[in-house]
Amino acid sequence: MPVVEKRQLLSAEEIGRTLSRLAHEIVENSGGAKDLALIGVRRRGVPLSERLASQIRGFANVEVPVGTLDITLYRDDLSTVGSHPVVQSTQIDFPVDNRDLVIVDDVLYTGRTIRAAMNGLFDLGRPRRIQLCVLIDRGHRELPVEASFIGKQIQTSDSEIVEVRLREIDGEERVMLVDRVS
Amino acid sequence: MLLIRNGRVLDPAMKTDATLDILIEGDRISRVGPELDARDREIFDARGLIVAPGFIDLHGHLREPGGEMSETIETGTKSAARGGFTAVCCMPNTQPVNDNASVTRSIVERAAAAGIVRVWPIGAASLGSKGEALAEISAMKAAGIVAVSDDGKPVATARLMRQVMDYCTPLGLPVIDHCEDPSLFAGGVMREGPNSLKLGLQGIPAASESICVGRDIEMALLTGARLHIAHMSTSGSLAYVRAAKRNKLRVTCEVTPHHFTLTDEDVRYDTHYKMNPPLASRADRDALIAGLADGSIDAIATDHAPHHPASKDVEFDRAPFGVLGFETALALGLTELVDSGKLSLTRLVELFTTGPARVLGLERKIAAGEPADLTIFSTEHTWTYRTADSPSKSRNSPFDGRSFRGAPMATVVAGRIVYRR
Amino acid sequence: MLQRLSHLLGTENLTREQIAFILDQAKPFQEFQRHPLKKLATLRGKTVAIAFFESSTRTRISFTTAASRLGADTMALQAESSSLKKGESLIDTVRTLEAMRPDGIVIRHASSGAPEFVAQRLEIPVLNAGDGTHEHPTQALLDALTIRDRKGKLEGWNVTILGDILHSRVARSNIHVLSKFGVKITLCGPAMWVPRELEKLAPGIRVVHCIEEGLRGADVVMVLRVQTERIHEPALAPEEYISQFQLTPARLKLAQPEALVLHPGPIVRGLEIDSAVADGPQSGVLEQVTNGLAIRMALLYHLIGGAPADAPHPAKDRTNASD
Numbered sequence: 072m073p074v075v076e077k078r079q080l081l082s083a084e085e086i087g088r089t090l091s092r093l094a095h096e097i098v099e100n101s102g103g104a105k106d107l108a109l110i111g112v113r114r115r116g117v118p119l120s121e122r123l124a125s126q127i128r129g130f131a132n133v134e135v136p137v138g139t140l141d142i143t144l145y146r147d148d149l150s151t152v153g154s155h156p157v158v159q160s161t162q163i164d165f166p167v168d169n170r171d172l173v174i175v176d177d178v179l180y181t182g183r184t185i186r187a188a189m190n191g192l193f194d195l196g197r198p199r200r201i202q203l204c205v206l207i208d209r210g211h212r213e214l215p216v217e218a219s220f221i222g223k224q225i226q227t228s229d230s231e232i233v234e235v236r237l238r239e240i241d242g243e244e245r246v247m248l249v250d251r252v253s
Numbered sequence: 254m255l256l257i258r259n260g261r262v263l264d265p266a267m268k269t270d271a272t273l274d275i276l277i278e279g280d281r282i283s284r285v286g287p288e289l290d291a292r293d294r295e296i297f298d299a300r301g302l303i304v305a306p307g308f309i310d311l312h313g314h315l316r317e318p319g320g321e322m323s324e325t326i327e328t329g330t331k332s333a334a335r336g337g338f339t340a341v342c343c344m345p346n347t348q349p350v351n352d353n354a355s356v357t358r359s360i361v362e363r364a365a366a367a368g369i370v371r372v373w374p375i376g377a378a379s380l381g382s383k384g385e386a387l388a389e390i391s392a393m394k395a396a397g398i399v400a401v402s403d404d405g406k407p408v409a410t411a412r413l414m415r416q417v418m419d420y421c422t423p424l425g426l427p428v429i430d431h432c433e434d435p436s437l438f439a440g441g442v443m444r445e446g447p448n449s450l451k452l453g454l455q456g457i458p459a460a461s462e463s464i465c466v467g468r469d470i471e472m473a474l475l476t477g478a479r480l481h482i483a484h485m486s487t488s489g490s491l492a493y494v495r496a497a498k499r500n501k502l503r504v505t506c507e508v509t510p511h512h513f514t515l516t517d518e519d520v521r522y523d524t525h526y527k528m529n530p531p532l533a534s535r536a537d538r539d540a541l542i543a544g545l546a547d548g549s550i551d552a553i554a555t556d557h558a559p560h561h562p563a564s565k566d567v568e569f570d571r572a573p574f575g576v577l578g579f580e581t582a583l584a585l586g587l588t589e590l591v592d593s594g595k596l597s598l599t600r601l602v603e604l605f606t607t608g609p610a611r612v613l614g615l616e617r618k619i620a621a622g623e624p625a626d627l628t629i630f631s632t633e634h635t636w637t638y639r640t641a642d643s644p645s646k647s648r649n650s651p652f653d654g655r656s657f658r659g660a661p662m663a664t665v666v667a668g669r670i671v672y673r674r
Numbered sequence: 675m676l677q678r679l680s681h682l683l684g685t686e687n688l689t690r691e692q693i694a695f696i697l698d699q700a701k702p703f704q705e706f707q708r709h710p711l712k713k714l715a716t717l718r719g720k721t722v723a724i725a726f727f728e729s730s731t732r733t734r735i736s737f738t739t740a741a742s743r744l745g746a747d748t749m750a751l752q753a754e755s756s757s758l759k760k761g762e763s764l765i766d767t768v769r770t771l772e773a774m775r776p777d778g779i780v781i782r783h784a785s786s787g788a789p790e791f792v793a794q795r796l797e798i799p800v801l802n803a804g805d806g807t808h809e810h811p812t813q814a815l816l817d818a819l820t821i822r823d824r825k826g827k828l829e830g831w832n833v834t835i836l837g838d839i840l841h842s843r844v845a846r847s848n849i850h851v852l853s854k855f856g857v858k859i860t861l862c863g864p865a866m867w868v869p870r871e872l873e874k875l876a877p878g879i880r881v882v883h884c885i886e887e888g889l890r891g892a893d894v895v896m897v898l899r900v901q902t903e904r905i906h907e908p909a910l911a912p913e914e915y916i917s918q919f920q921l922t923p924a925r926l927k928l929a930q931p932e933a934l935v936l937h938p939g940p941i942v943r944g945l946e947i948d949s950a951v952a953d954g955p956q957s958g959v960l961e962q963v964t965n966g967l968a969i970r971m972a973l974l975y976h977l978i979g980g981a982p983a984d985a986p987h988p989a990k991d992r993t994n995a996s997d
Contacts, residue, residue, distance in 0.1 A: 141702060144716045144975070154678040155976050158702040194711040447874040451686070453786035453808030453843060522787030566765055568785035570806070 260299025307339025307626025319348025337661030384409025837898030862888025
């Protein structure tokens with residue numbers, strides 16, 4: 072799809088600082104990381120959750136388990152897409168029951184991805200609490216979903232796309248606001 | 254009076270190949286010569302066309318009596334005329350089986366009333382074709398059969414074949430056999446080979462046919478009878494026939510157009526490729542073509558086997574065997590055999606005329622006094638065969654939609670043009 | 675991205691890439707079988723017709739469970755209860771099914787080519803659950819997945835298929851899959867059930883009629899059952915088969931030390947395989963069953979549901995959904 076770059080929302084440095092802040096907020100909110108676990112939503116939620124866990128290991132000296140969740144099977148729009156998208160693996164190697172979970176994703180938009188993620192988590196057990204951590208909240212919610220830990224909140228229009236580029240996946244590190252070319 | 258003008262008259266029996274006119278009076282040819290008088294005559298301009306003696310199909314199924322849902326004498330002969338055939342020998346596996354004079358007579362009468370081309374019935378060899386007792390052969394001969402056969406099945410045992418042969422020889426009737434060994438055939442639906450293995454379809458080994466051919470030839474040796482092998486499809490069978498001919502036995506054979514065109518590799522699960530004998534291996538197909546060229550094979554016969562569409566629209570296993578043949582026979586002969594350089598045009602015409610005639614003990618030629626049966630065809634005319642346009646009641650052909658160069662253009666039977674493209 | 679499959683009629687025409695894709699897509703569904711709650715809403719609202727014209731309990735249950743775990747409803751059509759027994763033709767059954775408008779059909783039939791027959795006449799995805807002696811694609815795919823998981827990869831092994839190959843659709847489908855991965859295939863069994871012509875089915879096949887030769891060096895041994903319901907001719911006496919071809923612990927020692935033993939089921943213990951082998955550490959039979967569910971879920975997921983290929987995409991930007 073052809074896009075044109077409009078402006079940079081976060082630089083590499085800013086991403087780093089933001090994640091550091093978020094990691095601290097999460098630990099503080101969890102009362103010492105007891106029963107805490109991070110769930111990275113594929114794709115880009117995964118490296119973000121791993122970085123958060125690494126940060127937390129660094130300053131709090133706590134090993135927070137990290138799982139990855141693929142929400143493809145839980146999407147609510149499968150009957151409207153042409154071919155079904157490729158499914159990736161969900162890998163959550165720890166029990167979910169009674170856990171204090173934080174879902175980690177790159178962008179919060181309509182909220183449908185997070186609803187699907189919660190469905191997926193409830194298939195695995197009964198967490199005590201689920202919270203959401205996102206790098207960017209761009210508004211336009213279609214479901215009553217809110218994030219407790221937000222990197223940056225921005226106003227966007229429907230035609231715009233927030234592109235989070237992470238070195239683990241994209242080979243570069245920044246967040247761009249781009250526009251669809253009609 | 255009908256004058257066929259300016260055609261290239263190709264008659265293997267008279268060894269004619271020249272531009273000649275043919276004058277027809279009543280149901281006979283009255284004159285053949287260059288530039289005949291055209292006044293006061295109905296004229297058919299055959300310029301650019303080949304005029305051959307009327308083609309004979311030694312093997313067709315007209316289904317009447319009993320199988321009228323799939324074909325009748327009327328619709329079958331209309332289809333035969335479109336294929337350029339002036340005479341069809343119809344097999345006895347009707348309901349009831351043509352094993353007695355009254356069924357033979359009913360076929361002859363129906364053909365006289367509604368048949369478009371000549372219909373020469375073949376009578377059953379055994380009662381009901383059950384392979385037990387002899388059929389009423391001499392009564393049927395009086396009623397008009399030209400040969401006997403239990404087609405659809407082989408004559409059941411060597412012993413019975415010997416009896417049939419002994420009985421038919423003084424009557425001057427050839428015995429035609431559908432050669433197959435029931436124990437090897439056993440539930441098979443296509444030729445055994447790599448393709449049947451891949452498709453998971455029960456295969457019939459080629460030996461099933463040749464074993465029976467060998468058996469029949471031994472009986473012909475024993476009895477001196479005239480034996481004709483129906484729809485021969487394997488090189489093994491051809492080898493037996495060649496040896497028999499070398500030994501001066503009165504053994505003849507025919508091959509169908511689908512057997513010299515298609516192979517077992519063409520079978521997928523389309524029931525329009527299911528017939529008996531089944532499509533053969535490439536090696537066998539090529540051996541048959543060589544036999545057509547070198548004279549070991551006497552005739553091309555269609556084994557036109559109509560089955561109404563619903564009966565063929567089932568799983569391959571359950572479908573009846575058989576495909577249509579009248580309307581594509583000549584075109585396939587021209588495309589697969591003559592255009593490809595494997596046979597001469599004269600040889601092809603022989604396979605449709607003098608060859609079959611000899612099997613029946615007749616002559617087929619264009620000369621004064623002969624019956625006015627002619628097949629007029631083009632080697633150039635391009636057309637596409639569509640079963641939907643056929644007068645046949647059935648649609649089971651593997652060649653539906655196929656384009657050809659070469660077609661029958663007019664068919665003359667007993668002096669009347671019964672088909673014109 | 676691979677061209678979308680519209681049916682799964684066999685493995686003969688699948689490319690190596692397509693097969694690898696299906697095996698890869700089975701992985702998330704293998705993982706899914708470990709969830710406490712095995713129910714998705716992915717195919718909710720879809721109906722899958724399970725049309726079994728040949729009796730089978732295991733495969734039918736496997737497909738029904740797969741559809742059901744994906745959230746789809748199933749419509750069961752069985753030969754014993756359907757009008758097919760009363761002589762209704764396959765084409766009429768097809769028309770009836772069409773009128774009920776399922777979103778997909780899983781079909782098992784005694785005639786080779788029947789799924790293709792159905793697929794040519796309906797606009798709905800058809801999944802072959804076994805046709806005559808032709809193909810049983812999901813079995814071959816789950817066998818390949820089991821080999822890949824147990825042995826670390828699929829390529830280059832020596833696989834021996836043991837038993838009545840001539841009448842086995844499982845063998846044919848496996849031959850088509852394995853030959854695409856450079857597997858050396860040995861077909862072993864009595865000569866009347868393992869004709870030498872089978873060597874022409876695909877590259878890399880050899881036929882042997884002696885079990886010792888067949889097992890030597892094998893990394894995987896696939897044991898087939900003796901197909902009593904498909905044979906037209908007199909069968910081999912069981913004692914003859916057992917003495918010459920039964921897979922016993924002693925014979926298994928001729929294969930590679932870590933050789934994997936597979937069987938499509940149902941196992942007739944004491945006939946084609948000794949119980950000790952079937953239940954032993956080298957047997958992958960139980961994994962085959964779980965993998966069967968995963969493969970079938972992956973196939974149903976990809977074949978069924980979704981909009982028609984030319985439907986416009988929904989308006990909202992999907993690139994901000996997890997990609």
